[in-house]
Amino acid sequence: MTLQFPEGFFVRSATLDDVRSVTDFMRFCQQSEYGFALVSEADTLTLWTSPEVDLTHDTWLVFSLHDQIVAYLHLGHKNPLRLSVVLKVHPDSAHLGLQASLLKCVEERARQFIPQVRADARISLSISCSDPTTIYRQAIERAGFIYVRSNLRMEIEMNEPPPPVIWPEGITLRPFTLEMARAVHAADDEGFQDHWGYMPVPFETFQHEYITASKFDPTLWFLAFEDEKIVGCALCECREDRAWVNSLSVVRPWRQRGLGLALLHTAFGELYHRGERKVALEVDAQSLTGATRLYERAGMHKVRQFDRYEKELRAGRELSTQELEV
Template sequence: MSDASLPEGLHMRPATLADVEQAVCVMNSSEIEYCGEPETTENLLRRTWSQAARKPEENARVIVTPEDEIVASVDTRNKRHIKIDVELDVLPAYRGQVELPLMRWVEERAQAHIALAPEDAQVLLGSWAYQHDTQRQQLWKDLGFELVRYFWTMKRELTQAPEQPQLAPGIRLRTFKELQKEAPQGEERLARALFAAHEEAFSDHWGYIPNIYEEWRQYHLGKEADLSLFFLAMDGEEIVAYARCADEGQQGGWVYTLGVRRAWRRQGQALALLHHAFGEFYQRGTRTIRLGVDAQSLTGATRLYECAGMQVERRSAKFEKVLRPGRNMRTLSLNQA
């Protein structure tokens, strides 16, 4: 793409792993403005861009000054070529000047995904904005996106040791790391069982699109993942629920994924996992715990998190744009699951 539409002196180029530090600074600028503190870490972005399916040279662009200082970035992630999620970040001094060229690149990049999507499938772009970021929300509307959903970030501050987990009869809590050490020859079987549990648990979440096992494993169970914070609720040898957590240092502890298989719901599995995770973070000296949730969760997750003592810290709006009409292949209601 030509740089003619960019302010004088700025240039667009592919992102690389060497850009992680600068790219995170750009992302943090909006997080500090709207959240009061940075949220994205270098470790998180490096782990993301290290995935084979997320190569920044192919899926991300940065806008730089003549000194190669990054002032804006856009990153894309596709789910089976039918949904392309967009993360757009711009330093405050450059807002309103560089977004349109970046989004033109995104739509050009999306054409490759449209060609690979099932012939009858609807293909979408998706992105988001903080609730109070009216400038970004207006940008999405001007580009033809529609507001489709709200999401919350919820938080709990641990001022004292949290509640002890109350496990259902016959359920034991283990970590992936423990099971991995006990039976290293069975690690692949364990990983596939966990993947199957995840796909079942999330198949009735709004917007669900089936994952690809190899991509899922590389990100969730790769060498940089702390598998001692990947908690599994076991009924004998069967995984019935799990919580994937991470200690993000100054950003606190995160419960990135919490899932319960259908047959084991309404038995306190999720609450027990949350309390167990809180306890582990507390023992490690981490006092702030966060997670993200669909504000209109089909499975009632918001009520669970409120019962666990979590409160809404901030709200964001989800936007989507249809690039190609067709059959919507995502979960939109429990009747589809």
């Protein structure tokens, strides 16, 4: 597709040499939009080196005449049934209409994956929006995307140690070892089967995003066992200005028994001991399992909302989780 941009702009694919400059650009955009920056160079490198990412065909960088990045676009397709878009435009260029051309481009690329999936399956393209202004949101809606759901970023700021951990009877906590990697993946995947939009995540993707990533700290993975089976996980990491709970999962038979709260308090306690005072995570605002209520009980509160928009690329049978199965 030939992209139409104002005179003086040019576009090319990203390369690994762009990790730092794109991360800096993303951080600037996030700071302008959210009031804080989320992404690190390690995050960008992990994303761009994922097995399913083809930088030549899945990324677009738009530059000004002065060789400054003014827009970044990425298509994620680790799940070809639910493809996703990351689009950031420099605030000073937001009024130029770059969003429309880039969204057309990424949709064209996304449609190339349609023949690769089963013929009866529904395929969608999603994008997240937290822009308090209307330019970005209007561009998304004009491109045919429809609001479907929201995610929340929740945080706790600990001014004192968290409460003592109360473990449900029959549960023991064990440290992670590399020999447990596939068992942790299986337990975490099982714990998210009741999550809206769930689709199975291959072990190789889980391994790349978590275990082989440079930021991985195995001492911040908290695993709850019933006998020899992992029934709950809290997978955490420390970032620049706060810690993150990347994943909190409990398998269905152990829900509503205090295990999720015990895992959170365990993680908070270790992070507090290390000097971390802020801990954050992201959660489905309409969580099917009531996760938002759990986080509120643990002392967390909403700090940001991200609205999810979708565009249906092909109608068909929805294969992702949409509601709880009784």
